[in-house]
Amino acid sequence: xxxxxxxxxxxxxxxxxxxxxxxxxxxxxxxxxxxxxxxxxxxxxxxxxxxxxxxxxxxxxxxxxxxxxxxxxxxxxxx
Amino acid sequence: xxxxxxxxxxxxxxxxxxxxxxxxxxxxxxxxxxxxxxxxxxxxxxxxxxxxxxxxxxxxxxxxxxxxxxxxxxxxxxxxxxxxxxxxxxxxxxxxxxxxxxxxxxxxxxxxxxxxxxxxxxxxxxxxxxxxxxxxxxxxxxxxxxxxxxxxxxxxxxxxxxxxxxxxxxxxxxxxxxxxxxxxxxxxxxxxxxxxxxxxxxxxxxxxxxxxxxxxxxxxxxxxxxxxxxxxxxxxxxxxxxxxxxxxxxxxxxxxxxxxxxxxxxxxxxxxxxxxxxxxxxxxxxxxxxxxxxxxxxxxxxxxxxxxxxxxxxxxxxxxxxxxxxxxxxxxxxxxxxxxxxxxxxxxx
Numbered sequence: 552x553x554x555x556x557x558x559x560x561x562x563x564x565x566x567x568x569x570x571x572x573x574x575x576x577x578x579x580x581x582x583x584x585x586x587x588x589x590x591x592x593x594x595x596x597x598x599x600x601x602x603x604x605x606x607x608x609x610x611x612x613x614x615x616x617x618x619x620x621x622x623x624x625x626x627x628x629x630x
Numbered sequence: 631x632x633x634x635x636x637x638x639x640x641x642x643x644x645x646x647x648x649x650x651x652x653x654x655x656x657x658x659x660x661x662x663x664x665x666x667x668x669x670x671x672x673x674x675x676x677x678x679x680x681x682x683x684x685x686x687x688x689x690x691x692x693x694x695x696x697x698x699x700x701x702x703x704x705x706x707x708x709x710x711x712x713x714x715x716x717x718x719x720x721x722x723x724x725x726x727x728x729x730x731x732x733x734x735x736x737x738x739x740x741x742x743x744x745x746x747x748x749x750x751x752x753x754x755x756x757x758x759x760x761x762x763x764x765x766x767x768x769x770x771x772x773x774x775x776x777x778x779x780x781x782x783x784x785x786x787x788x789x790x791x792x793x794x795x796x797x798x799x800x801x802x803x804x805x806x807x808x809x810x811x812x813x814x815x816x817x818x819x820x821x822x823x824x825x826x827x828x829x830x831x832x833x834x835x836x837x838x839x840x841x842x843x844x845x846x847x848x849x850x851x852x853x854x855x856x857x858x859x860x861x862x863x864x865x866x867x868x869x870x871x872x873x874x875x876x877x878x879x880x881x882x883x884x885x886x887x888x889x890x891x892x893x894x895x896x897x898x899x900x901x902x903x904x905x906x907x908x909x910x911x912x913x914x915x916x917x918x919x920x921x922x923x924x925x926x927x928x929x930x931x932x933x934x935x936x937x938x939x940x941x942x943x944x945x946x947x948x949x950x951x952x953x954x955x956x957x958x959x960x961x962x963x964x965x966x967x968x969x970x971x972x973x974x975x976x977x978x979x
Contacts, residue, residue, distance in 0.1 A: 552865065552945070553976045554846050555959025559967055562849035563863075567978035569690060569725060572751040579848035586691060587722065587979045588648075589912040590866065592919030605918065609925040609975070613935060616860070616973045619851045 553578055564612040566590060570625055580615040581625045582608055604630045632676045632710040632787045636665040637730045639723045642769075643683025648909040651722070653685030655696060657703045664772060668713060671780035675787035676711060686722035689729055697733050709740065711783050716745035716765045716775035717752060719949050721907070724752025731760035741786050745775040748801075749951055757801040764799055767949075802839075854936075858972040861939035863962060865947030865955075865978045866913065866920035867905030868896065879906035881949040885958045887965070891940035895924035907948030908979060921977055939971050947979055 553563040554577050564580040565573050568590060573581050584590035591605045611628035618626070640650040642663045661669055662681040669678035682700060689696045712734045714727035724746045731742035745765035746753050753762055761782065765775040778799055785792060795802040811820070820837070827834040852858050869877060875886040890896075896917035903913040903920055918924045926938045943962045947955075966974065 552863070552955045552959035552962070553974070554844070555956050556863070556963040556966065556974055556976075557846050557849050559963045560849050561963065561966055561971065561974055562852060563974040563976050565976050565978060569722070569751070571755055572721070572725065573978070575751065575754040577845050579846065584977070587687065588908040588910070589919040590977055590979060591922045591925070592912065592916055594912045594915070605922055606925045606928060609922050609929065610934070612975050613855060613860070613929060616858075616975075617852045617855045620848045622848075 562616050564615045564626075566608065566612055574623055577623075579620065579623050580612075580618070581623070582612045582615060582628060583625065584608065631674065633708060634672065634676050634678045634711040634713055634783065635680050635682065635704070635707060635709045636661070636668055636678050637682045637684070637712070637714040637727065638663060638665065639689075639717075639720075639726060640683060640685040641720075641723075643681065645683055645685070651685045651687040651909070653683070654688055655682055655684040655699050655703070657682055664716075664776060667773070668776050668780060671777060672783055672787075675784045678713070679709065680707065684726065686720070686726050689726040690722050693729055697729075700730070701733075701737065704734070704738070709738075711786065712738070712740055712742045713779060713783070714742070714744040716763070716772065716779065717747075717750060718765055718769060718771065718775070719747040719750050719767045721751050721948070724750035725755065726752075728752040728756030728760065728762075732756055735760060741783070743779050743783055745779050749949075753801055758803050761795075761798075761800040761803070764801065806838075852973050856933055857936040859937045859939050859970065860926070860935050860973045860975060861966055861969075861971045862890075862921050862923065862926060862942040863974050863976045864921045864942065864944045865950070865976075866944065867903040867910075867946040867979075868901055868913065868917045868920045868944055869904055871900060871902050873904050877904060877944075877946060879904045879946060879948075881951070882946040883954055885943055885945035885962065887941040887943045889940060890923050890938070890942055893923060894927045896921060905946050905948060905979060907946075920979070922975075926975070936972075939966075939969065 557563045565578040566582045568584045607630035608628045611626050615626040640653045658681040665681040714730045717724040717727045727744040735742045742760040745763040763778045824834045901917040903910045913920045930938045
């Protein structure tokens with residue numbers, strides 16, 4: 552899905568848990584998520600910690616969209 | 631008689647469904663679930679001695695720990711062949727089988743055999759390092775898929791000649807073995823035949839297949855994030871609670887778009903996930919865990935991005951064929967381009 556969107560020139564950042572799968576299907580900008588059932592959250596954390604986690608990963612994704620890359624790249628997140 | 635060990639996931643290992651996907655490895659001194667069928671089929675050349683059961687989340691998210699535990703146990707066992715699956719179209723299960731087969735082959739140097747449907751992401755990732763038989767889409771194909779795995783293992787056990795991947799029925803590993811042409815015709819004759827067929831516009835088959843995976847060059851970076859319009863796209867299955875477009879919970883054949891222009895987050899009870907590929911409780915409780923409208927709105931207010939696009943686009947990513955996923959991508963891209971959206975954050979599960 553992402554690939555077809557990127558083909559039209561719109562940069563796409565894929566946020567997913569299994570990064571190796573994203574790589575094999577040809578994603579270019581990637582940020583790893585927490586898990587499959589809760590990609591951008593964690594029921595074990597406090598509300599504050601979860602918010603920090605979610606904003607941190609989304610911020611990494613936004614920065615990835617503004618980053619020039621030559622090849623598939625995984626962008627790390629602080630939390 | 632050769633000995634074999636069989637790896638299966640929590641579901642087929644009778645631990646439980648999604649709720650048990652975090653289960654740590656369980657080592658059985660007997661056979662559990664479909665291991666019994668496999669054992670029946672490989673007799674009398676091979677005996678399946680043990681079943682290893684592990685949760686799909688555990689093996690894919692805690693791979694190092696899982697392998698450490700499994701190796702500690704496997705080190706005490708004697709076995710000649712390793713089986714995993716069949717995994718059908720179950721994505722995490724397929725990746726789990728691939729992880730196991732790769733690791734076992736590297737450490738114990740024994741044949742590793744599994745089975746997956748061609749749409750399983752585990753195929754692309756692991757087909758070069760293990761024999762992945764071409765399997766059915768779902769568990770109703772259990773007998774067929776186990777039969778294929780067992781038949782190949784028996785050939786190995788009997789020392790029979792192993793044929794190229796396409797003839798044995800597994801995904802080619804990208805290994806080229808030099809063999810004399812079975813019909814004895816020399817290369818010059820064969821290539822001229824091919825050329826003549828090509829000139830006549832007839833179908834012909836190359837002897838040197840070069841697999842290709844379509845790569846898209848990275849789109850140029852956004853120059854000005856602070857003025858960019860960014861859209862959320864997702865395969866997480868988060869939709870309005872009544873699922874107005876009736877998007878399928880698995881093997882989706884459509885996508886939906888939903889207005890978020892007046893929302894700062896996706897409230898529980900207004901949105902939920904209909905995704906059938908994982909335990910939906912956590913995402914139904916806080917749908918922003920799947921589609922982070924709240925975080926995107928926050929960054930919009932902060933001025934980090936220009937605008938969060940007024941709609942999000944969503945489908946369900948489990949069991950969905952690549953052909954449908956590509957179609958959805960093209961349709962959504964057309965809308966995004968028409969709306970002058972600059973970039974996409976795509977959340978996948």
